[in-house]
Amino acid sequence: MHKKRIISLLPAATEIICALGLEDNLVGRSHECDFPLSVKELPVCSDAKFVSGNSSVEIDRQVKEILSDALSIYKIDKALIESLKPDIIITQAQCEVCAVSEKDVEEALSDLLKNNTRLISLQPNTLTDIFREIKETAVILEIEETGNQLIEDLQERIDLVKHKLKFFPSKPKVACIEWLSPMMIAGNWIPELIEIAGGMPILTENGKHSPFVTWEQIYDENPDVMVVSPCGFTIDRTLREIDLLINLPGWRDLTAVKNNMIYIADGNAYFNRSGPRVVDTIEMLAEMITPKYLVFGYEGEGWIKFES
Known part of the structure; x- marks a missing residue:
């Protein structure tokens, strides 16, 4: 049987492919695909037009400027992709800012897509969507049973968290910050994971895109827990800009600050990725929301407590 050659232009899709046991089928990746670490050896088929090391404010400005000209914020290496002769290219249609989009690929690779290269576009908004797309990807790759087993294993871990929290006495209010300036609250699948x-x-709704909010809205809600996990940012990257948050008026008045329930989490690896590690994110959230009640071992690697 012909071994399908796959290019993944979405970090979550790369993780799905690897979790399904098909890492050897990958022949190319996006500039953001970095897990498992072994995929970093693959040819890089895309790049960003903005400077990712800039501040939150500057990244936001650059992205809006590029989008206002009706341009993509990502570059695709058309020649490299064509040379890799992929049978399948996986991308996404969920967010033009988060990763290379379906539209980007269709415009850059129209000739290739006419010649039997299949384009798979993921568009998850909820946890159910994520699991469905894992299953659909497995079906396309003719390993449906492997996909079913992966989903079953992930669901077992979720059920364990639900069982352990069944009699937890309270439901603390949680603010999950997805961008620092302008401020955004995490949407899509994150509200369900928090629950x-x-x-x-x-200030957010399950399955809906992440909303822009004002500091006054967050202050008025007075969250019991705050998780800061900006899109695409590691913990260290977030720490470089945490002053944007802690210098806001009334910061020390928040219940979350008074009770030392401010956390910084790895948004890049966990919160913003709609792949198998979405369950790691649930376990991490449980550790942060119900401290010492549940421990999975992510502290120090996936999240840290921020002493403000």
Whole structure:
């Protein structure tokens, strides 16, 4: 049987492919695909037009400027992709800012797509969507049973968290910050993950895109827990800009600050990725929302407590 050659232009899709046991089928990746570490050896088929090391404010400005000209914020290496002769290219249609989009690929590789290269576009908004797309990807790759087993294993871990929190006494209000300036609250699948992990998400709705909010809205809600996990940022990257948050008026008045329930999490590796590690995110949230009640071992690697 012909071994399908796959290019993944989405970090979550790369993780799905590897979790399904098909890492050897990958022949190319996006500039953001970095897990498992072994995929970093693959040819890089895309790049960003903005400077990722800039501040939150500057990244936001650059992205808006590029989008206002009706341009993509990502570059695709058309010649490299064509030389890799992929049978399948996986991308996404969920967010033009987060990763290379379906539209980007269709415009850059129209000739290739006419010649039997299949384009798979993922568009998850909820946890159910993520699991469905894992299953659909497995079906396309003719390993449906492997996909079913992966989903079953992930669901078992979720059920364990639910069972352990069944009698947890309270549902603390949780603010999950997805961008620092302008401020955004995490949407899409994150509200549901917070609920599974024992919390009550504020200023956001499950399955809906992440909303822009004002500091006054967060202050008025007065969250019990705050998780800071900016899109695409590691913990260290977030720490470089945490002053944007802690210098806001009334910061020390928040219940989350008074009770030392401010956390910084790895948004890049966990919160912003719609792949198998979405369950790691649930376990991490449970550790943060219900401290010492549940321990999975992510502290120090996936999240840290921020002493403000």
